[in-house]
Amino acid sequence: MIRIGVMGAFGRMGRALVRATFEQPGASLTAAWERPGNAGLGQDAGELAGVDRVNVALAASDAMDWSACDVVIDFTAPASTVELAEKAAAAGRALVIGTTGLTEAQLQVVREASGRAPVIYATNYSLGVNLLWHLARQAAAVLGEAFDIEIVEAHHNQKKDAPSGTAVTLYEELCRGRGLDPKQAARYGREGLVGARTTGEIGIHAVRGGDIVGDHTVLLAGPGERLELKHQAHTRDIFARGAVRAAAWIAGRPAGWYSLADVLGLKKKE
Secondary structure (H helix, E strand, O other), X not given: OEEEEEEOOOOHHHHHHHHHHOOOOOEEEEEEEEOOOOOOOOOEHHHHOOOOOOOOEOEEHHHOOHHHOOEEEEOOOHHHHHHHHHHHHHHOOEEEEOOXXXXXXXXXXXXXXXXXXXXXXXXXXXXXXXXXXXXXXXXXXXXXXXXXXXXXXXXXXXXXXXXXXXXXXXXXXXXXXXXOOOOOOEEEOOOOOOOOOOOOOEEEEEEEOOOOOEEEEEEEEEOOEEEEEEEEEOOOHHHHHHHHHHHHHHOOOOOEEEOHHHHHOHHHHO
């Protein structure tokens, strides 16, 4: 039985992760943490998530017992994730990270931690989105410069980072397919007299409103036709299921940097 711990288990995503552990064969929730002073501390994590009692009390993150789990899932905040990655590396515990908005410097710290412990990092744990990344890269490569590329993403009005981590990964995959430099090709919205569109740019547009869980569209517009690749998330549970599936996969693997493409076997098909 794979023992899973959830960081940030009081939040919306944390509760979804707790629920998802009930659906994953061969896995169980054995630890749950939140920041010191959180209102849920001491309460049963399963009951907080709206499922059965699991006899796992929500504990303060400053007193983590790493021996209680084989793998930790973290969808919290960049600074907390960096700190957690360093602790996971020291404890030799596997880590599944879904936190978005990490800076390059923060991401580098997490990558370094993967030298001592297995780490899965993904900006989106939806199975459909991971396939979308794969298909977008293929489409960009096949259609070539005759097709202009634009990305439109939409999320709820409480999301703090823009563009979304999923959109950033989409952009990077499209650049790979088209052979563009990701440091040069991005155009974040347009305003004023920007001139005619060039073939070496990819537009990225962020929409924020209401309670949109997550919509991502890739538009490839060519002469006389256009292709749209689109994914819509209707519930956060899809991200939680993917993360728990990743946790079950990575437990017991050697230290290293992994992605959901490894879990799904997509890299073998590239």
